[in-house]
Amino acid sequence: MGDILNIFIKAAFIDNMILSYFLGMCSYLAVSKSVKTAIGLGIAVVFVLAITTPVNWLIDFFLMKDGAVIPGVNLVFLRLILFISTIAALVQFVEMVVEKASPALYNQLGIFLPLITVNCSILGASLFMVSREYNFGQSTAFGIGAGVGWALAIIAFAAIREKLRTAAIPAPLRGLGMAFILTGLMGMAFMGFMGINPAEYMK
Protein backbone atom coordinates (compact mmCIF):
# COMPACT_ATOMS: atom_id res chain seq x y z
CA MET A 1 0.00 0.00 0.00
CA GLY A 2 2.80 2.37 0.91
CA ASP A 3 4.34 1.57 -2.44
CA ILE A 4 1.20 2.64 -4.33
CA LEU A 5 0.87 5.83 -2.29
CA ASN A 6 4.52 6.53 -2.92
CA ILE A 7 4.09 6.27 -6.68
CA PHE A 8 1.05 8.52 -6.53
CA ILE A 9 2.83 11.26 -4.54
CA LYS A 10 5.92 10.95 -6.68
CA ALA A 11 3.94 11.26 -9.94
CA ALA A 12 1.83 14.14 -8.69
CA PHE A 13 4.44 16.33 -7.03
CA ILE A 14 8.06 15.28 -7.39
CA ASP A 15 8.15 14.03 -10.97
CA ASN A 16 5.40 16.37 -12.05
CA MET A 17 4.49 15.83 -15.71
CA ILE A 18 4.71 19.51 -16.63
CA LEU A 19 7.31 20.86 -14.28
CA SER A 20 9.93 18.17 -14.51
CA TYR A 21 9.20 16.35 -17.79
CA PHE A 22 7.51 19.20 -19.72
CA LEU A 23 4.85 16.88 -21.08
CA GLY A 24 1.58 18.40 -22.24
CA MET A 25 3.25 21.81 -22.44
CA CYS A 26 1.35 22.89 -25.56
CA SER A 27 -2.13 22.70 -24.11
CA TYR A 28 -0.72 23.92 -20.79
CA LEU A 29 0.35 27.17 -22.45
CA ALA A 30 -2.70 27.49 -24.70
CA VAL A 31 -5.49 26.78 -22.21
CA SER A 32 -4.22 28.59 -19.12
CA LYS A 33 -5.71 32.01 -19.82
CA SER A 34 -8.52 31.58 -17.27
CA VAL A 35 -8.87 29.42 -14.17
CA LYS A 36 -12.28 28.07 -15.20
CA THR A 37 -11.14 26.48 -18.45
CA ALA A 38 -7.96 25.28 -16.76
CA ILE A 39 -10.04 23.38 -14.20
CA GLY A 40 -12.14 21.83 -17.00
CA LEU A 41 -9.09 20.62 -18.91
CA GLY A 42 -7.40 19.48 -15.70
CA ILE A 43 -10.36 17.25 -14.81
CA ALA A 44 -10.48 15.84 -18.34
CA VAL A 45 -6.78 14.97 -18.25
CA VAL A 46 -7.06 13.22 -14.85
CA PHE A 47 -10.00 11.27 -16.24
CA VAL A 48 -8.27 10.16 -19.43
CA LEU A 49 -4.94 9.37 -17.74
CA ALA A 50 -6.65 7.30 -15.05
CA ILE A 51 -8.26 5.15 -17.75
CA THR A 52 -5.61 4.95 -20.50
CA THR A 53 -2.63 4.03 -18.32
CA PRO A 54 -4.12 0.83 -16.85
CA VAL A 55 -5.72 -0.13 -20.18
CA ASN A 56 -2.40 0.27 -21.97
CA TRP A 57 -0.80 -1.81 -19.22
CA LEU A 58 -3.27 -4.61 -19.95
CA ILE A 59 -2.58 -4.38 -23.68
CA ASP A 60 1.15 -4.38 -23.14
CA PHE A 61 1.00 -7.33 -20.74
CA PHE A 62 -1.46 -9.57 -22.59
CA LEU A 63 -0.67 -8.76 -26.21
CA MET A 64 2.85 -7.49 -26.59
CA LYS A 65 5.06 -9.35 -24.15
CA ASP A 66 7.45 -11.86 -25.70
CA GLY A 67 5.36 -14.80 -26.90
CA ALA A 68 2.10 -13.56 -25.37
CA VAL A 69 -0.07 -14.12 -28.45
CA ILE A 70 1.96 -16.35 -30.74
CA PRO A 71 4.77 -18.30 -29.06
CA GLY A 72 8.17 -17.06 -30.10
CA VAL A 73 6.93 -13.80 -31.61
CA ASN A 74 7.72 -10.51 -29.93
CA LEU A 75 5.24 -7.80 -30.85
CA VAL A 76 7.00 -4.96 -29.03
CA PHE A 77 7.59 -3.13 -32.31
CA LEU A 78 3.84 -2.46 -32.44
CA ARG A 79 3.86 -0.77 -29.05
CA LEU A 80 3.75 2.88 -30.14
CA ILE A 81 1.10 2.26 -32.78
CA LEU A 82 -1.14 0.27 -30.42
CA PHE A 83 -0.71 2.75 -27.55
CA ILE A 84 -1.66 5.78 -29.62
CA SER A 85 -4.61 3.95 -31.18
CA THR A 86 -5.85 2.92 -27.74
CA ILE A 87 -5.54 6.49 -26.56
CA ALA A 88 -7.38 7.88 -29.59
CA ALA A 89 -10.14 5.28 -29.25
CA LEU A 90 -10.47 5.74 -25.48
CA VAL A 91 -10.63 9.51 -25.73
CA GLN A 92 -13.43 9.12 -28.25
CA PHE A 93 -15.15 6.64 -25.95
CA VAL A 94 -14.74 8.84 -22.86
CA GLU A 95 -16.19 11.71 -24.85
CA MET A 96 -19.30 9.70 -25.73
CA VAL A 97 -19.75 8.44 -22.15
CA VAL A 98 -19.39 11.90 -20.66
CA GLU A 99 -21.86 13.28 -23.21
CA LYS A 100 -24.49 10.67 -22.21
CA ALA A 101 -23.82 10.59 -18.48
CA SER A 102 -23.27 14.25 -17.71
CA PRO A 103 -24.13 16.82 -20.39
CA ALA A 104 -23.15 19.64 -18.02
CA LEU A 105 -19.58 18.40 -17.65
CA TYR A 106 -19.49 17.68 -21.40
CA ASN A 107 -20.38 21.26 -22.22
CA GLN A 108 -17.82 22.55 -19.77
CA LEU A 109 -15.02 20.46 -21.27
CA GLY A 110 -16.10 21.19 -24.85
CA ILE A 111 -13.29 20.99 -27.38
CA PHE A 112 -10.66 20.02 -24.83
CA LEU A 113 -11.70 16.39 -24.73
CA PRO A 114 -10.78 15.46 -28.33
CA LEU A 115 -7.57 17.51 -28.10
CA ILE A 116 -6.35 15.33 -25.25
CA THR A 117 -5.37 12.62 -27.75
CA VAL A 118 -2.36 14.64 -28.80
CA ASN A 119 -1.48 15.77 -25.28
CA CYS A 120 1.99 14.32 -24.76
CA SER A 121 1.40 13.63 -21.08
CA ILE A 122 -1.08 10.84 -21.92
CA LEU A 123 1.23 8.87 -24.20
CA GLY A 124 4.15 9.85 -21.95
CA ALA A 125 2.52 8.24 -18.91
CA SER A 126 2.00 4.99 -20.83
CA LEU A 127 5.62 4.96 -22.00
CA PHE A 128 6.95 5.75 -18.51
CA MET A 129 4.83 2.94 -17.10
CA VAL A 130 6.48 0.52 -19.55
CA SER A 131 10.03 1.76 -19.02
CA ARG A 132 9.67 1.70 -15.21
CA GLU A 133 8.12 -1.79 -15.27
CA TYR A 134 5.14 -1.01 -13.04
CA ASN A 135 2.53 -3.67 -12.25
CA PHE A 136 -1.21 -3.10 -12.74
CA GLY A 137 -1.90 -1.41 -9.40
CA GLN A 138 1.19 0.74 -9.64
CA SER A 139 0.38 1.92 -13.15
CA THR A 140 -3.16 2.87 -12.11
CA ALA A 141 -1.75 4.91 -9.23
CA PHE A 142 0.83 6.41 -11.56
CA GLY A 143 -1.84 7.40 -14.10
CA ILE A 144 -4.04 9.09 -11.51
CA GLY A 145 -1.05 10.76 -9.83
CA ALA A 146 0.31 12.10 -13.09
CA GLY A 147 -3.12 13.49 -13.96
CA VAL A 148 -3.55 15.16 -10.58
CA GLY A 149 -0.09 16.70 -10.85
CA TRP A 150 -0.82 17.99 -14.34
CA ALA A 151 -4.16 19.47 -13.26
CA LEU A 152 -2.58 21.08 -10.19
CA ALA A 153 0.13 22.74 -12.28
CA ILE A 154 -2.21 24.12 -14.95
CA ILE A 155 -4.73 25.47 -12.40
CA ALA A 156 -2.02 27.19 -10.34
CA PHE A 157 -0.45 28.60 -13.50
CA ALA A 158 -3.78 29.93 -14.80
CA ALA A 159 -4.41 31.65 -11.46
CA ILE A 160 -1.00 33.35 -11.57
CA ARG A 161 -1.54 34.36 -15.19
CA GLU A 162 -4.86 36.01 -14.34
CA LYS A 163 -3.13 38.18 -11.73
CA LEU A 164 -0.30 38.94 -14.12
CA ARG A 165 -2.53 40.70 -16.61
CA THR A 166 -2.12 44.03 -14.86
CA ALA A 167 1.63 43.73 -14.26
CA ALA A 168 4.12 45.95 -16.10
CA ILE A 169 6.24 43.48 -18.08
CA PRO A 170 8.70 44.61 -20.80
CA ALA A 171 6.90 44.32 -24.16
CA PRO A 172 9.08 41.59 -25.78
CA LEU A 173 8.74 39.42 -22.70
CA ARG A 174 4.96 39.72 -22.53
CA GLY A 175 2.90 36.59 -23.11
CA LEU A 176 4.94 33.54 -24.01
CA GLY A 177 8.32 34.60 -22.62
CA MET A 178 6.91 35.42 -19.20
CA ALA A 179 4.84 32.23 -19.23
CA PHE A 180 8.00 30.14 -19.54
CA ILE A 181 9.87 32.02 -16.82
CA LEU A 182 6.86 31.67 -14.51
CA THR A 183 6.70 27.93 -15.15
CA GLY A 184 10.40 27.75 -14.31
CA LEU A 185 9.77 29.49 -10.98
CA MET A 186 6.91 27.07 -10.27
CA GLY A 187 9.23 24.19 -11.11
CA MET A 188 11.75 25.47 -8.58
CA ALA A 189 9.02 25.67 -5.95
CA PHE A 190 7.94 22.10 -6.70
CA MET A 191 11.52 20.94 -6.21
CA GLY A 192 10.79 21.49 -2.51
CA PHE A 193 8.82 18.21 -2.61
CA MET A 194 11.91 16.26 -3.56
CA GLY A 195 12.98 13.66 -1.02
CA ILE A 196 9.53 13.10 0.47
CA ASN A 197 8.95 9.37 0.91
CA PRO A 198 5.49 8.49 2.26
CA ALA A 199 6.39 4.81 2.58
CA GLU A 200 8.87 5.79 5.30
CA TYR A 201 6.16 7.38 7.47
CA MET A 202 3.83 4.41 7.15
CA LYS A 203 6.26 1.95 8.67
Place this chain on the structure above:
Amino acid sequence: MATDTKVSVLGKNERKLITDPIDDNNPVTVQILGVCSALAVTSQVYPALIMAIGVTLVTAFSNLVTSMLRKSIPSSIRMIVQLLIVAALVQVVEMLLGAFAYSAYEMLSVFIGLIITNCIVMGRLEAYAMANKPWQSFLDGIGNGLGYGFILIIMAVIREISGKGSFMGWKVLPSWYIPNNLMVLPCASLFLIGVIIWVQRARNQKLVDVS
Protein backbone atom coordinates in the same frame (compact mmCIF):
# COMPACT_ATOMS: atom_id res chain seq x y z
CA MET B 1 2.26 16.18 -60.60
CA ALA B 2 3.43 15.70 -64.19
CA THR B 3 0.87 18.19 -65.49
CA ASP B 4 2.27 20.99 -63.32
CA THR B 5 4.37 23.35 -65.39
CA LYS B 6 5.72 25.50 -62.55
CA VAL B 7 7.30 22.92 -60.30
CA SER B 8 10.80 24.14 -59.54
CA VAL B 9 13.07 21.97 -57.49
CA LEU B 10 14.71 24.71 -55.42
CA GLY B 11 13.23 28.05 -56.46
CA LYS B 12 12.87 31.13 -54.29
CA ASN B 13 9.68 29.91 -52.64
CA GLU B 14 11.20 26.54 -51.92
CA ARG B 15 14.25 28.10 -50.26
CA LYS B 16 11.95 30.28 -48.20
CA LEU B 17 10.12 27.16 -46.98
CA ILE B 18 13.39 26.00 -45.44
CA THR B 19 14.77 29.28 -44.10
CA ASP B 20 11.56 30.84 -42.78
CA PRO B 21 10.98 28.42 -39.87
CA ILE B 22 14.53 28.96 -38.60
CA ASP B 23 13.89 32.50 -37.37
CA ASP B 24 10.73 34.39 -38.36
CA ASN B 25 8.37 31.47 -38.13
CA ASN B 26 10.27 29.24 -35.72
CA PRO B 27 8.13 26.29 -34.62
CA VAL B 28 9.23 26.45 -30.98
CA THR B 29 9.46 30.15 -30.16
CA VAL B 30 6.86 31.60 -32.55
CA GLN B 31 4.36 28.86 -33.39
CA ILE B 32 4.71 27.35 -29.87
CA LEU B 33 4.80 23.80 -31.21
CA GLY B 34 6.87 20.95 -29.86
CA VAL B 35 7.87 22.73 -26.70
CA CYS B 36 7.70 19.63 -24.50
CA SER B 37 10.58 17.77 -26.02
CA ALA B 38 12.55 20.92 -26.80
CA LEU B 39 12.85 21.51 -23.07
CA ALA B 40 13.32 17.97 -21.92
CA VAL B 41 16.22 16.73 -24.06
CA THR B 42 18.48 19.76 -23.91
CA SER B 43 20.62 19.14 -20.85
CA GLN B 44 23.41 17.82 -23.11
CA VAL B 45 24.35 18.47 -26.72
CA TYR B 46 24.59 14.90 -28.03
CA PRO B 47 21.02 13.72 -27.25
CA ALA B 48 19.69 17.10 -28.43
CA LEU B 49 21.44 16.63 -31.77
CA ILE B 50 20.05 13.12 -32.20
CA MET B 51 16.57 14.31 -31.24
CA ALA B 52 16.76 17.17 -33.75
CA ILE B 53 17.72 14.74 -36.53
CA GLY B 54 14.92 12.35 -35.53
CA VAL B 55 12.26 15.05 -35.48
CA THR B 56 13.45 16.48 -38.80
CA LEU B 57 13.23 13.06 -40.44
CA VAL B 58 9.81 12.29 -39.02
CA THR B 59 8.38 15.70 -39.90
CA ALA B 60 9.75 15.62 -43.43
CA PHE B 61 8.62 12.10 -44.27
CA SER B 62 5.23 12.29 -42.56
CA ASN B 63 4.61 15.54 -44.46
CA LEU B 64 5.61 13.79 -47.69
CA VAL B 65 3.41 10.73 -47.12
CA THR B 66 0.40 12.70 -45.91
CA SER B 67 0.69 15.10 -48.81
CA MET B 68 0.74 12.23 -51.29
CA LEU B 69 -2.34 10.72 -49.66
CA ARG B 70 -4.12 14.00 -49.01
CA LYS B 71 -6.76 13.51 -51.71
CA SER B 72 -7.73 10.05 -50.55
CA ILE B 73 -7.91 10.65 -46.77
CA PRO B 74 -11.55 11.19 -45.69
CA SER B 75 -11.63 14.31 -43.52
CA SER B 76 -13.65 12.68 -40.74
CA ILE B 77 -10.90 10.21 -39.87
CA ARG B 78 -7.88 12.23 -40.94
CA MET B 79 -6.50 12.60 -37.40
CA ILE B 80 -6.34 8.85 -36.95
CA VAL B 81 -4.75 8.29 -40.36
CA GLN B 82 -2.16 10.99 -39.64
CA LEU B 83 -1.43 9.54 -36.22
CA LEU B 84 -0.87 6.11 -37.71
CA ILE B 85 1.50 7.43 -40.40
CA VAL B 86 3.48 9.31 -37.76
CA ALA B 87 3.47 6.38 -35.32
CA ALA B 88 4.84 4.03 -37.97
CA LEU B 89 7.63 6.48 -38.90
CA VAL B 90 8.54 7.09 -35.26
CA GLN B 91 8.73 3.37 -34.67
CA VAL B 92 11.23 3.11 -37.53
CA VAL B 93 13.31 5.97 -36.11
CA GLU B 94 13.21 4.38 -32.67
CA MET B 95 14.45 1.04 -34.00
CA LEU B 96 17.19 2.73 -36.05
CA LEU B 97 18.42 4.64 -33.00
CA GLY B 98 18.31 1.51 -30.88
CA ALA B 99 20.49 -0.22 -33.46
CA PHE B 100 22.98 2.52 -34.40
CA ALA B 101 23.04 5.09 -31.55
CA TYR B 102 22.31 3.10 -28.44
CA SER B 103 23.69 5.60 -25.90
CA ALA B 104 21.44 8.35 -27.28
CA TYR B 105 18.54 5.89 -27.34
CA GLU B 106 19.08 5.26 -23.61
CA MET B 107 19.35 8.97 -22.78
CA LEU B 108 16.27 9.99 -24.75
CA SER B 109 14.18 7.04 -23.46
CA VAL B 110 10.48 7.90 -23.75
CA PHE B 111 11.05 11.11 -25.66
CA ILE B 112 11.66 9.26 -28.94
CA GLY B 113 8.21 7.67 -28.69
CA LEU B 114 6.80 11.05 -27.79
CA ILE B 115 7.75 12.42 -31.23
CA ILE B 116 4.32 10.99 -32.19
CA THR B 117 2.55 13.56 -30.09
CA ASN B 118 5.12 16.26 -30.86
CA CYS B 119 2.89 19.10 -31.92
CA ILE B 120 5.30 20.17 -34.69
CA VAL B 121 4.59 16.99 -36.62
CA MET B 122 0.81 17.12 -36.26
CA GLY B 123 0.73 20.90 -36.60
CA ARG B 124 2.61 20.86 -39.92
CA LEU B 125 0.50 17.98 -41.24
CA GLU B 126 -2.69 19.88 -40.52
CA ALA B 127 -1.46 23.33 -41.50
CA TYR B 128 0.66 22.50 -44.53
CA ALA B 129 0.77 18.97 -45.86
CA MET B 130 -3.01 18.54 -46.15
CA ALA B 131 -3.16 21.43 -48.62
CA ASN B 132 0.12 21.38 -50.54
CA LYS B 133 2.12 19.29 -52.98
CA PRO B 134 4.46 16.52 -51.81
CA TRP B 135 7.81 18.19 -52.62
CA GLN B 136 6.90 21.51 -50.98
CA SER B 137 5.51 19.64 -47.96
CA PHE B 138 8.74 17.68 -47.68
CA LEU B 139 10.78 20.91 -47.68
CA ASP B 140 8.41 22.47 -45.16
CA GLY B 141 8.99 19.47 -42.92
CA ILE B 142 12.75 19.79 -43.22
CA GLY B 143 12.59 23.54 -42.55
CA ASN B 144 10.51 23.12 -39.44
CA GLY B 145 12.70 20.30 -38.22
CA LEU B 146 15.75 22.52 -38.66
CA GLY B 147 14.08 25.43 -36.87
CA TYR B 148 13.32 23.12 -33.98
CA GLY B 149 16.85 21.72 -34.03
CA PHE B 150 18.31 25.24 -34.05
CA ILE B 151 16.61 26.16 -30.75
CA LEU B 152 17.48 22.75 -29.31
CA ILE B 153 21.19 23.12 -30.09
CA ILE B 154 21.41 26.70 -28.74
CA MET B 155 19.85 25.59 -25.46
CA ALA B 156 21.86 22.40 -25.20
CA VAL B 157 25.18 24.18 -25.82
CA ILE B 158 24.47 26.82 -23.16
CA ARG B 159 23.21 24.26 -20.67
CA GLU B 160 25.96 21.73 -21.13
CA ILE B 161 28.83 24.24 -21.07
CA SER B 162 27.56 26.16 -18.05
CA GLY B 163 26.07 23.20 -16.23
CA LYS B 164 28.78 20.62 -16.76
CA GLY B 165 31.70 22.56 -18.22
CA SER B 166 31.77 20.17 -21.15
CA PHE B 167 30.73 20.03 -24.82
CA MET B 168 29.55 16.76 -26.42
CA GLY B 169 31.04 15.00 -23.39
CA TRP B 170 34.52 16.60 -23.61
CA LYS B 171 35.72 18.94 -20.86
CA VAL B 172 36.14 22.37 -22.42
CA LEU B 173 36.24 24.72 -19.46
CA PRO B 174 39.36 24.82 -17.21
CA SER B 175 39.30 23.07 -13.87
CA TRP B 176 38.76 26.26 -11.82
CA TYR B 177 35.25 26.49 -13.27
CA ILE B 178 32.71 25.13 -10.81
CA PRO B 179 29.79 23.66 -12.81
CA ASN B 180 26.52 25.44 -12.15
CA ASN B 181 24.21 22.56 -11.32
CA LEU B 182 21.10 24.71 -11.64
CA MET B 183 21.57 24.75 -15.42
CA VAL B 184 21.17 20.96 -15.64
CA LEU B 185 17.91 20.98 -13.66
CA PRO B 186 14.62 20.99 -15.60
CA CYS B 187 13.60 24.49 -14.52
CA ALA B 188 16.71 26.09 -16.03
CA SER B 189 15.54 25.15 -19.53
CA LEU B 190 12.32 27.07 -18.92
CA PHE B 191 14.22 30.21 -17.89
CA LEU B 192 16.51 29.79 -20.86
CA ILE B 193 13.74 29.48 -23.43
CA GLY B 194 12.01 32.48 -21.83
CA VAL B 195 15.19 34.48 -22.35
CA ILE B 196 15.63 33.20 -25.94
CA ILE B 197 12.08 34.34 -26.76
CA TRP B 198 12.80 37.69 -25.09
CA VAL B 199 15.94 38.23 -27.19
CA GLN B 200 14.22 37.15 -30.41
CA ARG B 201 11.25 39.45 -29.87
CA ALA B 202 13.41 42.37 -28.84
CA ARG B 203 15.26 42.01 -32.19
CA ASN B 204 12.11 41.40 -34.20
CA GLN B 205 9.38 43.78 -33.05
CA LYS B 206 6.67 42.30 -35.24
CA LEU B 207 6.62 39.16 -33.14
CA VAL B 208 5.74 41.02 -29.92
CA ASP B 209 2.56 39.85 -28.24
CA VAL B 210 0.14 42.77 -28.36
CA SER B 211 -2.59 41.41 -26.12
